[in-house]
Amino acid sequence: MRIAALKSLMVGLFAVAAASASAAPDGDITYTVKQDDTLYGLAGEYLANRSDANEIRRINRVRNPRLMQVGTTLKIPRRLLKYRPVNLVLQSFSGAVQLNLGRRVINPSIGLSLREGVEIATGRNSFVSIAGDGNSKVSIPSNSRARIIDARRYLINNQIDIQLRVLRGRGEVVAPKIDGEGRYRVGTPLVVTAVRGTEFRVGFDPDSDLSLTEVVEGDVNVATGEREVPTGAGFGVASAGDTLGETEQLLPAPELVEPGRIQTEEALTFAIEPLTGAAGYRTQIARDAGFIEVVTESIDETIEAEFEPLEDGRYFVRSRAISGVGLEGLSKVYSFRRKRVGVAASAEPAAFADAFKFAWRTEGAGDVTHAFQMWRSDNPGELLVDEVGMSNTAVLISSLEPGTYQWKVASFQIDEGDVIKVWGPVQELTVSE
Missing domain, CATH: 3.10.350.10 (LysM domain)
Known part of the structure; x- marks a missing residue:
């Protein structure tokens, strides 16, 4: 399966709901x-x-x-x-999130109770986390659509009955411990996954009728029609239409290269160690280690994930390898700091003869000092200028002999006890006379 098709599949996560808001539960x-x-x-x-x-x-x-x-x-x-309604609460969200109950549009807000029949849709770089009874959690990523079918606790025997259906996209579920005849089911229009307390993911691509189930912890039963496939932790099932696939082992967690380095560039980048069997990678950034507040994600065929600028702060990153059939593997969580520090520089003739002005502009926020170095390109081992601790943003240099010179500027900043030093790119200046 090509990664472009995977992106279509991965546009979303979990949500819920079956045929209609009024559909009665079976069994x-x-x-x-x-x-x-x-x-x-x-x-x-x-x-x-x-x-x-x-x-x-x-x-x-x-x-x-x-x-x-x-x-x-x-x-x-x-x-x-x-029955009493089970309390499903909008725990966090970001970006373009739309909630609908029939034709009624509901404005999303933290703490909002979600009832049966609510449909959830997320846009690009938009995410939703829903909390429920028994520490259950559902995370819905970008470009997803889903609906809540059943969310009830019966007065008789106090049994819970939750049913969620992924209509497009994919997502992550941490299910509560279920006793007796209680049920927690998450499915697609073609496949149902029944659990009794576990961590798993479900995905669905309506264009290809591809249903995915990936088990991270515990055991689930994946079923369609009369056929059922028990699936344990570390395994997944890819099903085409109403034909259940066989279980296959999920890919291991890919390693990130220097994941804990301070991200100072305008765009954030993470290099991924290549993993055999991977057709692509889904990499996510969140504000918390549990990935309840996901802020952005990237799906790539290459081994480098790049993200648009984020505000300064501490974040968490994880990446999952995607198999050829679309199953996402396991992941490892890393913490990192985002601190935008940089410098943009240029050189031009000074206002008076025989001099050049080297000027720069600080990128990022906070108190910054600078360093400036210059050398002849044919003798890089000997610095002609080596200034540090500069508070000004320009320097004038005169009497340069004809030749080619190279130079660079650095920004220094002390933040949370760390000295962050970022050199700008090496630039070149040719003096002809």
Whole structure:
């Protein structure tokens, strides 16, 4: 698979939702009859409509709804049960994020509760993190679209039922620990991944009907139709249409070259050690080690990831290798500092004869001192000028003999106890007479 197709696939992450906001969940909940239980009493306490008690009686072949044997189990369709909404909260977001509930547009805000049927869309370099019960987390990256289908906790047995569907793109899920008949399912329009507490990722490309599941921690069951594939940590499944693929091992975490160096240039760059089997790399930068507040990402065929300028501060970076079928591998998190320090310089004849003006401009913020060096290009080992600790931003030099000279300027800044020194590029000046 070409990386261009992977970019289409990777445009997004998780979100949610099935056919429509009103779609009822499938499956049953099992209830064990206790002392003094009656079918009509259970209906009043746990069913959305008491009249549905007749359906429960028919399904379970209850002869006497007022006298049921203790220990008997009842199968109750989830669609009939009362429930409380599960609290899914917009934990963080950045960039162009759109929330819709049907035709209604919802303005995103930190702490906003997201209900069933909400659709989430992210634009370029836009990200969303959603927090839920049991320390669950969903991270939705750029160019994604998704919807929340089920987000409920049934009054009977206090069982949770979460269902999320990736409509386009991909994302990361940390699922809560699930007990009993609770469910946490994340899927695509073609594949469903059921979990009971694990960390995994799901992706979907509607143009090619390609569904991806990648397991980072724990175990999941990937299913479509009647077929199900158990998938453990470090493995993934790529499925075309409703045909489940076989499990394959995820690529290991790629190493970054000097990831902890201070990023002083205008654009941020990270070199990646080549990894056998990688068709490309997804590299992300976040404000936190858990990558809840992702600020930017890059998907590249090459082994260098480049990012647009970021404000000064401390960040975290990680990269994942992408296999030929589109599965993303494991990652390692590194911390780094961003401190914009630089200098732009130029030379021109001075206002008086036989002199040249070498001037420069500081790039970045903060108190800066400078250094200036000059040498003849045919004798680089002997510095003609070597000035440090300069507070001014220009120097005049006269009486230069004909020849070719090279020179450069440095910016020095003390920040958080570190001395940051950045030399500008070597420049050349030819004196003809």
